[in-house]
Structures are given as C-alpha cells and as structure tokens.
Amino acid sequence: MSKEKEYASLTARQVADLLTQPKNTVILLHTRPDGDAVGSAVALRLLLEALGSRAVCVCANDIPRREAFLLDGVQSSLLETAIPTDFCVERVVAVDTASPAQMGALADAWLDRVDVMIDHHGTGTPYADGWIEPTASATGEMIFMLSRLWLADGALKAIPPHADAAMFTAIASDTGGFRYSNVTPTTHLCAAELIRAGVDTATINHRLFECKPYELMRAEQVGFGAMRRYFDGRMTVVPMTNAMKTEHGLSDGVMDTLVDVARMVEGTELAVSIRQQADGTSFRVSTRSNGAFSAATLCAAFGGGGHDKAAGCTVEAASLDAVIEKLLAVVEQMGI
Ligand SMILES: [Mn+2]
Incomplete structure (x- = not known):
C-alpha cells in the first residue's frame, strides 16, 4: 500500500531563504503555459541568476506566440532541450503548477525531483514542499513578494528590469488585465510598485489584450x-x-x-x-x-x-x- 506523503507548508520568507543559496536550478511550469506560468518562471529565473544561481525554465510545451516576448534575450525555448548540456541540476522549483497532471510529459522525469512548489491554486494535489497562497491573484504576485523580500534583506541590490516586466505580465494575464474577481488590493499594490520600477505596462497590456494574430x-x-x-x-x-x-x-x-x-x-x-x-x-x-x-x-x-x-x-x-x-x-x- 502506498502511503500519501506529507509535504511541508512553507512561508514566503522560508522560500526566499531557501532560494538565496546559489544552485543550478530548473524551473518547471505547467503544460500549455499561460502568461502567469511563463512570466513567473522567467522572472524567477532572472532573480535566481541575480542571486548567483544558474537557472533554466522548462515546460512540456514551447511558449505560446502571445507570450514569446518574455523569452527574448533570456532563453530560446521552454522545451527540455533548453537545458544546457553542461548543466548539472541541483534544485528543481515548480511554479503555477497545482498538480502532477499539469506537468504533462515532464511528470515522469521531473515530478519526484521537485524541491519546492510555488503556486496560487488552492485546489491542487501537492507533490513537494511548497508555498501555496490561494489569496494571490497570480503566481506572479508571489514571485513579486519574493523579489521584494530579497531587495529588503539586501540579498539583491536591484531587480532585473525584465524580471519586473515578466511579473507584471504574469499578474495581468491571470487577472485578465486586473478585471477578474481574484484581484485584491495587494494585486494593485504590486502593480503600482512595478509601474514605479519602470515597467512599460501599456505595451505589455497591448500585447496581451489588444492584439491578435x-x-x-x-x-x-x-x-x-x-x-x-x-x-x-x-x-x-x-x-x-x-x-x-x-x-x-x-x-x-x-x-x-x-x-x-x-x-x-x-x-x-x-x-x-x-x-x-x-x-x-x-x-x-x-x-x-x-x-x-x-x-x-x-x-x-x-x-x-x-x-x-x-x-x-x-x-x-x-x-x-x-x-x-x-x-x-x-x-x-x-x-x-
Ligand atoms: Mn496562475
């Protein structure tokens, strides 16, 4: 008989401390990725790099056209082939992925290797220790919180501008441009801080909501x-x-x-x-x-x-x- 594993419920502070240690990190995101998944993963990759880690984002499907700008200058693809051949994986973080099934074809090889999950879905099946925050409008809002913890405690001197843009994209995506019922005062405070940091929100909103192929x-x-x-x-x-x-x-x-x-x-x-x-x-x-x-x-x-x-x-x-x-x-x- 298999026994259900118990996973630890982590706080933002604990995850922030855990991820401060430089390690080669694979960031997994769910199949058929949306703006929140890609934006959160890309932002986390850039933040971990700023903290001294190497990191790469991996998904069962490659990036949708609408979100392709997020990978510009970061990595060429989300597929497993994006992992450099000399990359020895030391840590695996899953973002925006509530259940093993959402990992798609990646589950077989990666599910048991996940060290930390960061997610805002309250209804999933946990598969690792994690920080799960159902009140967050988007996983991007959680990555934002981590980024500002690192800024406040001095682990980071500055946030990479593209990371801020990716977080905004993540939050705007999952809130339908700040229109859905998942939007809270905190969501707007995050957005306010990202605008203050210089994110070009008009261009991102146009790409996400006002332009179609x-x-x-x-x-x-x-x-x-x-x-x-x-x-x-x-x-x-x-x-x-x-x-x-x-x-x-x-x-x-x-x-x-x-x-x-x-x-x-x-x-x-x-x-x-x-x-x-x-x-x-x-x-x-x-x-x-x-x-x-x-x-x-x-x-x-x-x-x-x-x-x-x-x-x-x-x-x-x-x-x-x-x-x-x-x-x-x-x-x-x-x-x-
Ligand atoms: Mn999401």
Whole structure:
C-alpha cells in the first residue's frame, strides 16, 4: 500500500531563504503555459541568476506566440532541450503548477525531483514542499513578494528590469488585465510598485489584450458568422467544422478564442465552441459559464471536466448538428 506523503507548508520568507543559496536550478511550469506560468518562471529565473544561481525554465510545451516576448534575450525555448548540456541540476522549483497532471510529459522525469512548489491554486494535489497562497491573484504576485523580500534583506541590490516586466505580465494575464474577481488590493499594490520600477505596462497590456494574430481574427470572424443561439440567447454556440477550416484556410492553432467570441454576446449564460477534429467524427467542445450554469456538469455528461465557469469535453457524433442536439438535450435537462 502506498502511503500519501506529507509535504511541508512553507512561508514566503522560508522560500526566499531557501532560494538565496546559489544552485543550478530548473524551473518547471505547467503544460500549455499561460502568461502567469511563463512570466513567473522567467522572472524567477532572472532573480535566481541575480542571486548567483544558474537557472533554466522548462515546460512540456514551447511558449505560446502571445507570450514569446518574455523569452527574448533570456532563453530560446521552454522545451527540455533548453537545458544546457553542461548543466548539472541541483534544485528543481515548480511554479503555477497545482498538480502532477499539469506537468504533462515532464511528470515522469521531473515530478519526484521537485524541491519546492510555488503556486496560487488552492485546489491542487501537492507533490513537494511548497508555498501555496490561494489569496494571490497570480503566481506572479508571489514571485513579486519574493523579489521584494530579497531587495529588503539586501540579498539583491536591484531587480532585473525584465524580471519586473515578466511579473507584471504574469499578474495581468491571470487577472485578465486586473478585471477578474481574484484581484485584491495587494494585486494593485504590486502593480503600482512595478509601474514605479519602470515597467512599460501599456505595451505589455497591448500585447496581451489588444492584439491578435490576423489568422486568429479571421477564425473568429468565420466562427462569428456561423454563430447559433438557443434558449432565447442564453446559450450561444460558435461552431468550426472542417469544411469551414478548409474553405477559409484556417489552422487548428487559432481556434482557442472561439468560445470567448460566444461569451461576449449579451445575454449569454452558456458559451460554447465546437471544433470538428481531423477524424471528422469527434468534436472538441469548450464551454464557459457567465452565470450560475455549471459548465463542469455539462461537460462531465460527456466524459469531460473542468470548473463551473470553464470546462471542456470531446463529443463523438456524425455531424455538427448531432453534437448540438446532444448538448441541447443535457442543457435543457439541467435547466438554463
Ligand atoms: Mn496562475
């Protein structure tokens, strides 16, 4: 019988002291990395380097295009190949990664080697000693706290400017530009200090929230054109079939925001995007709830999962209409 391991719950001060010791450090971040994961990892890398360590950020997936500027001048890729051949790993820190599953393909080789986890998700499965702070809006807010502890105790004379920019990016990403309910007075105080330190927040906000690749906007346009509404507009569906992709020359890499298009329509309680997969008979369904409707319960009916506000599943069906029919039956049963 395997026994559940007990992990120590660390404070910011303890983590700060631990990481002050110079060591070759691998910083792990979760699969399909977002701005908080990448920003936190890059900021921590630069801070550890300023403290005398060598450090490298590693993820199961390479960096998304929107966050690519964070790696500029830091390292060329997030993949394991980014670890220099002469790098003898002495310490492993995981950031923004709540559970082993979130490590993706890296879990096999790295999970048991994690020394410290730094994360703000309160609902994960701990896999190492760590500092877990569910009141922090973003892991970036926690890295900010570490950076200012090091500044206050003299371990650091200055914060590398790119580290400050990366922390701001992390916090702005996870708060949707300081708009979500996870924003606290502390979040704004962190941002204020980062602005004072000289972070170019306007440029970062533009990159994160006001600019999209042309092809992605084309995909949104095509999806918007095929939008369907049900239950007096309380459910909004944006479909993307293989025929639509072919006709408009769209690749699968630009489909992630379709559900956000559906979500923006006034009166929408449940937003759904349905993307036909290459095999033709499986459809990837992403759902978002704007209100009390549970996206997780809907997707669980099809073997998927997620949170009440955001969930996903894959539905097998002969056509788009058949998928919608299946979804409508469950939504009607749940009540919307
Ligand atoms: Mn996060």
